[in-house]
Amino acid sequence: MTTQLDDPRIIEFDVRTDEMLVNMGPQHPSTHGVLRLVLRTDGEVVSEVTPHIGYLHRCAEKIGENLTPRQWIPYTDRMDYLAGMNMNLGWALTVEKLLGFELPEKARHLRVLIVELNRIASHLVGMGAYGLDLGTFSPFLYAFREREKILDLFEEVCGARLTYSYITVGGATADLPPGWLQKCESFIDQLEPVIDEYHALLTSNAIFVRRTANIGVLSPEMAIDYGCTGPVLRGSGVDRDLRRDGEQRYTEMYDGYAFEVIVQKDGHYPKDHKYPKVPASTVLGDCWHRFYVRMLEVMQSMDLVRQAIDRYSMATGPFGEPVKLNEKLPKGEAYMETEAPRGQMGFYIVSTGSAIPWRARARSSSFCNLSVTHELCRGCLIADVPAIVGSLDIVMGEIDR
Amino acid sequence: MAEYLKGFLSPEWQFLAYVAAALVHAFLLINLVAGGALAFIWLERKVSGRIQDRLGPTRVGGKFGWLQTLADGLKLITKEDLMPEGADGMLFRMAPYVSFCASFCGYLALPFADGWVGARLNVAVFFMVAVLGIEVFGVILAGYASASKWSLFGAMREAAQVVSYEVPLGMCVVVPVLIAGTMDLVTISQMQAGWFSNWFVFHDPFTFVIFWVYFTCATASVNRAPFDLAEAESELVAGFHTEYSGLRWSIFFMAEYGSMFAVSGLAAILFFGGWNGPIPLADWLGLTDASRPLAHYFGNFLGMLNFMFKCVFGVTFMMWVRWTLPRLRIDQVMTTCLKYCTPIAAVMFVGATLWTYFLPGGLFIPRQTRYGSIREGWHLEAQQPTAVEPPAEDPLNPVARRTRAESR
Numbered sequence: 001m002t003t004q005l006d007d008p009r010i011i012e013f014d015v016r017t018d019e020m021l022v023n024m025g026p027q028h029p030s031t032h033g034v035l036r037l038v039l040r041t042d043g044e045v046v047s048e049v050t051p052h053i054g055y056l057h058r059c060a061e062k063i064g065e066n067l068t069p070r071q072w073i074p075y076t077d078r079m080d081y082l083a084g085m086n087m088n089l090g091w092a093l094t095v096e097k098l099l100g101f102e103l104p105e106k107a108r109h110l111r112v113l114i115v116e117l118n119r120i121a122s123h124l125v126g127m128g129a130y131g132l133d134l135g136t137f138s139p140f141l142y143a144f145r146e147r148e149k150i151l152d153l154f155e156e157v158c159g160a161r162l163t164y165s166y167i168t169v170g171g172a173t174a175d176l177p178p179g180w181l182q183k184c185e186s187f188i189d190q191l192e193p194v195i196d197e198y199h200a201l202l203t204s205n206a207i208f209v210r211r212t213a214n215i216g217v218l219s220p221e222m223a224i225d226y227g228c229t230g231p232v233l234r235g236s237g238v239d240r241d242l243r244r245d246g247e248q249r250y251t252e253m254y255d256g257y258a259f260e261v262i263v264q265k266d267g268h269y270p271k272d273h274k275y276p277k278v279p280a281s282t283v284l285g286d287c288w289h290r291f292y293v294r295m296l297e298v299m300q301s302m303d304l305v306r307q308a309i310d311r312y313s314m315a316t317g318p319f320g321e322p323v324k325l326n327e328k329l330p331k332g333e334a335y336m337e338t339e340a341p342r343g344q345m346g347f348y349i350v351s352t353g354s355a356i357p358w359r360a361r362a363r364s365s366s367f368c369n370l371s372v373t374h375e376l377c378r379g380c381l382i383a384d385v386p387a388i389v390g391s392l393d394i395v396m397g398e399i400d401r
Numbered sequence: 402m403a404e405y406l407k408g409f410l411s412p413e414w415q416f417l418a419y420v421a422a423a424l425v426h427a428f429l430l431i432n433l434v435a436g437g438a439l440a441f442i443w444l445e446r447k448v449s450g451r452i453q454d455r456l457g458p459t460r461v462g463g464k465f466g467w468l469q470t471l472a473d474g475l476k477l478i479t480k481e482d483l484m485p486e487g488a489d490g491m492l493f494r495m496a497p498y499v500s501f502c503a504s505f506c507g508y509l510a511l512p513f514a515d516g517w518v519g520a521r522l523n524v525a526v527f528f529m530v531a532v533l534g535i536e537v538f539g540v541i542l543a544g545y546a547s548a549s550k551w552s553l554f555g556a557m558r559e560a561a562q563v564v565s566y567e568v569p570l571g572m573c574v575v576v577p578v579l580i581a582g583t584m585d586l587v588t589i590s591q592m593q594a595g596w597f598s599n600w601f602v603f604h605d606p607f608t609f610v611i612f613w614v615y616f617t618c619a620t621a622s623v624n625r626a627p628f629d630l631a632e633a634e635s636e637l638v639a640g641f642h643t644e645y646s647g648l649r650w651s652i653f654f655m656a657e658y659g660s661m662f663a664v665s666g667l668a669a670i671l672f673f674g675g676w677n678g679p680i681p682l683a684d685w686l687g688l689t690d691a692s693r694p695l696a697h698y699f700g701n702f703l704g705m706l707n708f709m710f711k712c713v714f715g716v717t718f719m720m721w722v723r724w725t726l727p728r729l730r731i732d733q734v735m736t737t738c739l740k741y742c743t744p745i746a747a748v749m750f751v752g753a754t755l756w757t758y759f760l761p762g763g764l765f766i767p768r769q770t771r772y773g774s775i776r777e778g779w780h781l782e783a784q785q786p787t788a789v790e791p792p793a794e795d796p797l798n799p800v801a802r803r804t805r806a807e808s809r
Contacts, residue, residue: 022550030635044554044731133635135626135728141453207627207727382554383636383730 019047026055030133030386033396037373039385046385049377051370056400064360069095069349070169070325072360076347077163079362080398082125085118085154086340087398088167090362094347095169097249098334099323106315107171108253113308114157114167116301117184120191121150122341123294123301126393130291131202133390134211139201146194149187156180169327171320181309188302195299203295204276212287216376216388219285226375227368230343231297232392234263235290242339250338257307262296264289275299287391294393297341326355333359342366342393362401366394426519430508438658439470444713445720446470452724473651480647487548488644496546497645497652500539504659506532511666512587513708514676514701515689525586526574529667530567533622536660537563540624540631540641543653547644555640559624559631562734566621566628569742573615576608576753577601577671586667590675594689597679602672607752612672614746616715619664621734624657626723630731658716665715666708673711676704 022039025031034055040048060075067075069091076091077084089111096103103111128143151161156177158166166172202208218228223236233240241261243254264284275296282288329351337346343365350359369392376388410418443458446469450457462468484493509532510525512518522528537559544556580601581589593599602612621628632640642653669675683689688700729737 020550028638043557131727135629135633135635136724136726137449138453138724141455145454201725202727205727207729207733210733211727211730381730381732383630383633383728386635 018042024385026052030390032129032389032394035370035389035394035396035399037385037389039382041382044381044383046377046380046382049374049385051373053367053370053396053399056396058401060401061361065357068326068355069329069357069360070323070327073168074163074165076362077165078397079364079401080122080340080342080345080366080395081162082395083118083122083341084162084164085114085167086122086338087345088165089115090336090338090340090345091347092167092169093250093338094334094336094349095329097336098329098332098349098351099169099327100330101170101323103171104317104320106312106317107320109308109312109315110172110176110319111167112253112257113184113305113312114154114172116304116308117150117153119301119341120298120305121147123298124150126294126341127198127202127291127298130390130393131208133386134208136201136208139198142194142197142201146191149190153180153184153187156183168320168322170322171318173322175319176312181313184305185309188305191302195295198295199276203292204279209279209281209288211383211387212291212391213279213281214283215287215380215384216391217283217286218290218372218376222372222375223285226372228343228372229365229368230339230341231290231293232343232369232372234261235293236285237264239263242337242344246339247336250336254304256311257304259300259304262293262300264293287387290391290393328355329353329357337363340365342395342398343369345398362398364398364401366392366396366398370394370399426509430519431505434505434508434659434662435655437662438655439474441658441662441716442470442473442654443467444717448717448720449724452721477647477651482648483644483646485548485644489546489548492542492546493644494649496539496543497649497656498539499542500536500656501652501659503532503535503539504656504663506535507660507663510586511663512590512670512675514704515591515697516587517701517705518587521585521587524584526578526584526589526667526671529586529663530571530574533660533663534563534567536623536656539653539656543645544631544641547641549644551637551639551643552641555631555633555637555643558633558637558731559641561731562628562630562738563622563624565735565738566618566742569614569738569746570618570622572743572746572750573611573618574667574671576611576750579750579754580604580608580757586670586675590670590677593674594677594684595681597674599677600672600674605753605756607749607756608672611746611749611753612668614742614749615668615672616718617737618742618746619668620719620722621738623660623664625661625719627726627729628734629723629728630734633728635728661716661719662712665712665719668715669708669711676701676708678704678707 020041022041023036024039025036026034031037036052036055038050038052039046040050058078060079063075064072073088073091076087079087095101124143124147128140131137131139131143154164154166155161157180158164158173160166166174218232218236220236220238223233223238228236229240239261241263242250243259244251244261278292279288329349331351331353333348333350335346335348337344339345344363345365346363348359348361348363349357352358370389373389373392377385380388443466447457447465449455458466458469460466460469461472484490507529509519510522510528512521512525518525540559540563541556544552544554544559547553577589578584581592583589589601593601597603601608603609624631630640631637632642634640637643642650645653677683683700683703686696686700687693688696688703690696
């Protein structure tokens with residue numbers, strides 16, 4: 001038997017709930033800078049999320065048309081400012097591809113060493129900031145404690161702590177200072193046991209798992225459709241890492257390095273019991289898996305740094321042959337994608353034969369990763385929006401350039 | 402004190418004695434709340450600093466930065482008095498005071514030592530839970546009156562959360578009341594005198610479990626992490642106090658820290674023997690003897706320190722939890738309340754009831770304090786001075802049964 005209301009207007013006036021448009025950002029603690037999300041909410045439930053970008057646009061690409069490639073290196077630092085070395089590398093490789101430059105062996109190992117160290121720093125921030133998004137403050141500071149040590153190492157190398165401009169066209173601006181490798185090695189030794197702390201505080205924490213498991217599930221198909229890359233893609237179970245699958249010029253840097261691409265599989269349990277087990281409530285491609293990929297990549301990068309230290313110290317030859325500041329570029333164009341911490345970072349250069357490129361362009365991984373937000377946030381709760389956006393680990397400097 | 406002052410006044414002015422006594426009590430308590438908030442905010446900074454590998458404040462007021470909160474308070478007082486344009490002015494101004502008053506009123510019934518209580522109520526437990534529940538009213542007002550969407554979200558969350566958590570919280574506090582047979586906090590504490598095995602938390606396994614349920618619910622009802630959804634800074638900017646600044650904002654904080662202390666105090670009295678230490682040291686030294694006023698006063702003072710220590714420990718525990726755990730989501734908070742806390746509290750309530758009925762004297766450790774004697778004393782005090790006979794119309798009451806058995 002169905003019950004009927006005498007007056008249907010009762011529902012209209014008594015039970016009706018209104019939709020509300022809420023601006024999350026650009027000044028909001030958990031939008032990672034100046035992202036603006038417009039939420040259409042019904043109570044706590046979010047029916048639609050529209051990201052608005054452009055608050056950090058600095059016309060970096062236009063500036064690139066007025067500077068020589070080596071002069072533009074500092075601008076790439078400011079794209080993904082958490083992984084400046086990786087940005088430098090992407091641009092340097094692109095220009096080297098255009099120049100047809102062959103890199104000395106020692107410079108390759110130096111680059112691997114520096115870039116992987118920066119990847120650790122970047123993922124540590126990503127991890128800490130994700131904890132912040134979920135309302136726990138302490139892991140953030142723990143992560144920064146370790147990151148500080150990496151920044152100290154970088155400071156010794158190039159004098160800068162955030163915008164390095166260290167890797168440059170033709171190698172690096174300077175060789176590693178004496179005694180640096182030992183410091184780096186001892187740092188990695190220090191970092192290794194600390195990772196377990198992060199696992200205890202976040203990865204296997206019951207509340208953390210509850211907040212991230214089965215939230216923002218990104219299917220592999222959707223991840224590919226939207227052009228997601230990096231940990232977001234691998235967290236969805238797509239096996240693609242440019243360090244292995246990329247262009248010859250990039251992968252040859254990693255020739256001889258033992259590493260396995262970290263990719264989440266459904267019901268995948270790592271054999272090594274050093275890592276926490278995948279909780280049963282998680283689904284492939286959810287926030288937890290994206291976070292976990294980053295955590296595992298930190299371990300992987302530590303391993304790569306160790307290998308790179310060995311290879312660098314054994315390698316002979318110069319650390320690089322930096323090209324002239326105003327080196328004439330050959331006519332033509334080049335495009336290179338590298339595996340930055342946040343995904344595939346592509347740089348494009350078109351030259352008409354002068355020292356200044358005719359066009360410089362960056363393909364940002366965060367931009368594509370952000371574009372799935374509206375798909376993932378459909379029907380979630382308000383508290384899930386920071387959880388989802390945080391798990392994509394975007395950097396606004398890279399999106400807006 | 403009122404009795405002392407009455408001697409100086411003519412009969413028609415004797416009410417002044419009560420007014421004066423009330424003012425003194427209120428003055429002492431409000432200083433405790435405000436000073437306590439100062440101390441706890443400093444403590445929170447130091448605790449969080451230590452947890453996070455930092456130092457916390459180190460400069461203001463000497464080595465440990467213990468004046469930092471005061472300096473911040475001064476800064477907040479000098480800030481511009483801001484109110485959003487669309488705000489409901491009266492409610493917006495009123496909200497912090499409502500919260501603070503509710504938090505402060507809870508202290509009126511909180512005994513700090515034997516007889517050291519603002520107002521000794523025979524329904525003190527009920528009074529405290531009820532009055533602390535009003536605090537949410539200020540938060541809802543603040544959220545509603547701020548004319549900000551984030552504030553509104555915070556207020557609605559708080560309303561849903563706190564009102565739900567009152568249910569298991571009420572059930573938890575009923576258990577010690579059931580064991581004690583009284584709602585008078587002073588009497589409940591007196592009953593737990595002696596060794597720590599007399600504390601209600603060790604009375605039976607059910608009370609031990611229910612203490613943790615109580616602590617969870619208390620954390621939720623005073624809005625502390627991981628249940629601090631009303632001010633979830635990563636989601637709602639600052640929740641209900643997004644639009645507040647300056648002194649009004651700091652009054653919300655005073656209310657929060659006041660409530661934290663109050664619920665910790667309630668836990669200390671209901672489960673951890675109130676001002677009684679783990680070993681009856683004061684008893685051995687003869688400090689609990691009411692016929693020697695000076696010794697009794699000193700004993701009370703030590704008892705107050707003891708009680709304060711327990712409360713501060715409770716508050717520190719909440720801080721520790723706050724700086725360790727991520728925040729729950731609103732649906733998970735409600736699940737925790739309705740699916741876990743409430744049923745567990747209900748089962749423990751039944752269990753504790755049966756235990757008190759079948760094993761009134763405890764299982765392993767014989768009780769050293771006779772409940773009956775204290776209960777009788779309380780009856781004498783509360784009702785008539787002649788009734789020494791235990792109430793016969795109460796056959797289910799284990800305390801009465803026990804007393805009867807002993808008298809036989």
